[in-house]
Amino acid sequence: MRYINLDQLELPDGWQVRADAAIADEPGKIKDHSDVWRDLKRPLMKLSHDKCYYCEIVQERSDGAVDHFRPKSKYPWSAFSPSNYRFACTFCNSVRSDKESEKTGGKEKNFPSMMRISGQLAVQMRQMRVQFFWTRASQTNPAL
Template identity: 50%
Template sequence: MIFIDIQEVVATLSEDWRNEARAITKKLNEAENAVERKTIIAEHEGLWRQLKVKLAAAAYEKCWYCETFSYRSDNAVDHFRPKSRVYEEKTHPGYWWLAFSPDNYRFACTYCNSRRHDVGGTSGGKHDHFPLADGSPRAADPYTPLSVENALLLDPCWKSDTAAFWFDETGTVDVNPTFKKVDDHAEEKVRASRHFYHLDQVSLVEARRRVYAKVLRLCDQADHSFLSWQKTKDHSAKVAFREAMNSIARMRDRTAEHSAVAHCAIRGYRHSSISASLSYDSIV
């Protein structure tokens, strides 16, 4: 998961789109009951779908939750806070007042967005789930600030949340030890996000493992070329070192699939590898 600045997307919206969203939200506020609200939402769902291209571009066509490209699914616009109902609280009406709020939109693959059982024995998918920490109040209307909620699902639109995940050479998801120091619910949040975003799906774990291994392999190649250059002063060895460093940078770049995994690999290897150390210290 990498940080996505949702405000950059919001800033590109046309005044016509904003006006239509405001008009529909006004209708929702004036609706007499939940059935009427659901009808209004269903009749205008094409409005948020208009933003799919913009949302996809904000993350370089990657799912905002798992950092995969489109091969896992037909990606969709996800409502971070569910618009019609909340699985964890059966009497909750859903965050209907956010149905046409672009701040609540995320770009998600099918595995992260929909409930699925994988052939590898795993299950997950966000769907209508939005769990909160024990004791946390839940906003039930547009007059309660969302800040009262202590959400368990990590949000790519919060920089601090994207630092919560940690990946190792096996490709599995764990909690970043540093995140434990800033959030009392760190382990619970990583565990919930891993499940509801289906981040332990077998093929996804394998893809992350390959990225991690490739980064270490490139670091070893760069180190070997660097040492050869130091010893022989052979210019070709220097060029090989520079090319390997460029390859590492490409894997760490935000446009690359699973760039957060590449970053973890570099960080974990930086004390053993000069190329990993140089890459980690450089500005992405």
């Protein structure tokens, strides 16, 4: 995954007014306002240098899509929040089906993976702790 500073996302004129109107509509009509998030496709592409947020491949022939990082079906309040948008290629933003087991999946089926997130966080914290202790030890004992 790429790091994208969404604070630098340039919203088109009048976009926030349209997003606020969509938010005011009932949650069951989220898809009726898909033009609101689609209007951010070009600015998101520009911000991500035309690369998919997930696979990091430059999108030369893909239509690309505005992906809702937090699925709008589970987090409807974030459907019109620019901080929830990512530019994604068509492949990464699609639901998958296993032909043998007939199971369907994709990001939405596994979001949020708190176990995965907490596991990654624990690993990062261990790495930081080791680096901290190594730095302190080498400062006090230059021979290290």
